[in-house]
Amino acid sequence: MPEDNQEAEAAASYWERRFAAEGMIWGGAPSPTAAHASALFRSEGVRTVWVPGAGYGRNTKALSEEFQVSGTEISASAVELARDWDPRSDIRQGSILEPQEGEREVDGVFCYDVIHLFLAGDRGRLARQIRRRLRPGGVLYLTCFSDEDVNCGRGEQREPGTFVYKPGKTAHFFAFGELQELFPGFEVMEEAHITEALPGPEGLHSYRLRIWAARAGSRSAAE
Numbered sequence: 001m002p003e004d005n006q007e008a009e010a011a012a013s014y015w016e017r018r019f020a021a022e023g024m025i026w027g028g029a030p031s032p033t034a035a036h037a038s039a040l041f042r043s044e045g046v047r048t049v050w051v052p053g054a055g056y057g058r059n060t061k062a063l064s065e066e067f068q069v070s071g072t073e074i075s076a077s078a079v080e081l082a083r084d085w086d087p088r089s090d091i092r093q094g095s096i097l098e099p100q101e102g103e104r105e106v107d108g109v110f111c112y113d114v115i116h117l118f119l120a121g122d123r124g125r126l127a128r129q130i131r132r133r134l135r136p137g138g139v140l141y142l143t144c145f146s147d148e149d150v151n152c153g154r155g156e157q158r159e160p161g162t163f164v165y166k167p168g169k170t171a172h173f174f175a176f177g178e179l180q181e182l183f184p185g186f187e188v189m190e191e192a193h194i195t196e197a198l199p200g201p202e203g204l205h206s207y208r209l210r211i212w213a214a215r216a217g218s219r220s221a222a223e
């Protein structure tokens, strides 16, 4: 089996085990970035939003107050939790690395803390799925681990900028300019940092996240 497939399967069972055992891992309050993204989507006339790696709906619940939200999530347990927590959103089980049956073009994508989970090959695959789903002129709002995070550089280096920063936890820490490389033809609307505290096994942990918002160009410009 190719290395990327093994990684993806290991990640899928990791998330399934966690959601099955811990339920709503990060609680019910949305990330502040959900309100920030909503304001941007509103000002851009966005009506439909796709959330890749939607989890149990922690952030879709805030977005679905205002937008028509669909999500794709690998963990069956998370999808089940999301159906109770955020029944307005249409969250389906599947992989964000491949096209999904019945998917529709959307005006906006909210991709929160997902893309840094993958090695380079799969980051490229996810970026391609986002580019395919987003209509030209649509808005991508993305957050990911930043190279300013304390864990950047800790543990074994798997690839440039990608570290096994804790036992069993690999992440890519994005440097300035890397998202633009992943999304050629996108016009940057906003680049910022936020520090977010989330509950974990050892109590609250602060993460330094990059926020990257950009407008999709024509599909031919992206390929």
Ligand SMILES: C[S@@+](CC[C@H](N)C(=O)[O-])C[C@H]1O[C@@H](n2cnc3c(N)ncnc32)[C@H](O)[C@@H]1O
Residues within 6 Å of the ligand: 008, 011, 012, 015, 016, 052, 053, 054, 055, 056, 057, 058, 059, 060, 072, 073, 074, 075, 078, 094, 095, 096, 097, 111, 112, 113, 114, 117
């Ligand atoms: C760090 S969590 C972020 C959760 C979510 N974005 C939120 O707003 O709460 C990463 C999520 O991505 C999901 N995920 C990981 N790999 C995936 C894949 N290949 N396809 C779909 N979802 C995936 C995990 O199951 C998990 O729910």
